[in-house]
C-alpha cells in the first residue's frame with residue numbers, strides 16, 4: 001500500500017472489501033471524514049487485549065490503521081490469533097468454552113482507568129458511554145467463511161451469561177485473544193487513523209447468533225451479509 005495514502009484514499013481502499021462502518025458508535029470522526037476514527041494516545045490508551053467495538057451486535061469484521069505520529073520507541077500494536085488460542089486450549093476447556101456466552105459492554109472503565117480520572121477524561125468517558133450497549137456473543141465464534149473456531153472475548157466482555165460477575169472474572173481474566181496497544185512509550189504521542197469494515201452478526205458453535213440486550217448501533221454499522 002502506498003505510504004502516502006490519505007484518509008480519502010484509505011476509505012476507498014477499505015471500501016473495496018465491503019461496506020464501511022462510521023467512525024464509532026459514540027465517538028466523533030476525524031473532521032470531514034465520517035468513516036475515520038482518530039486513535040490518539042492523548043485521548044486514551046487501548047492498553048489491554050480487545051477486539052474493536054465488540055459491544056455492538058455486529059462488530060467490524062476488519063480494522064485498518066494508518067500511523068500519523070509514531071513514538072521514537074514503543075507504541076506497537078500487538079496482535080494475537082484467537083483461533084490459535086482456542087486450538088491451544090486443553091480439550092476439556094475447549095468443550096467448556098464452546099457452550100459459554102459472554103456479555104460485552106462499553107459501559108465500564110475502558111480507556112480511562114479510575115485512578116487517573118480528571119475532568120477531561122470524565123468527559124471522554126461520558127461521551128464513550130453516551131449510548132450504553134450490551135450484547136451477548138458466543139465465547140467461541142465460528143468464522144463465517146472458513147468455519148474455523150476462535151475465542152471471541154477481549155476487554156469489552158465483562159461477564160459470562162448465567163454466572164455472577166466474580167465467577168465470570170475468573171474465566172475472563174485469561175484474555176489471550178485480540179490486539180493490544182502497549183503503553184510503553186512514556187507518554188509520547190501516538191496517533192493513528194482507523195477505518196473499520198462492517199461485519200456480520202457472530203455465530204456460535206451451535207449455530208445461534210449473537211443478540212442485543214441494550215443499545216441500537218444501526219447508525220454506526222450496516223450488517224454485512
Ligand SMILES: [Fe+2]
Nearest residue numbers: 046051052179
Ligand atoms: Fe483496537
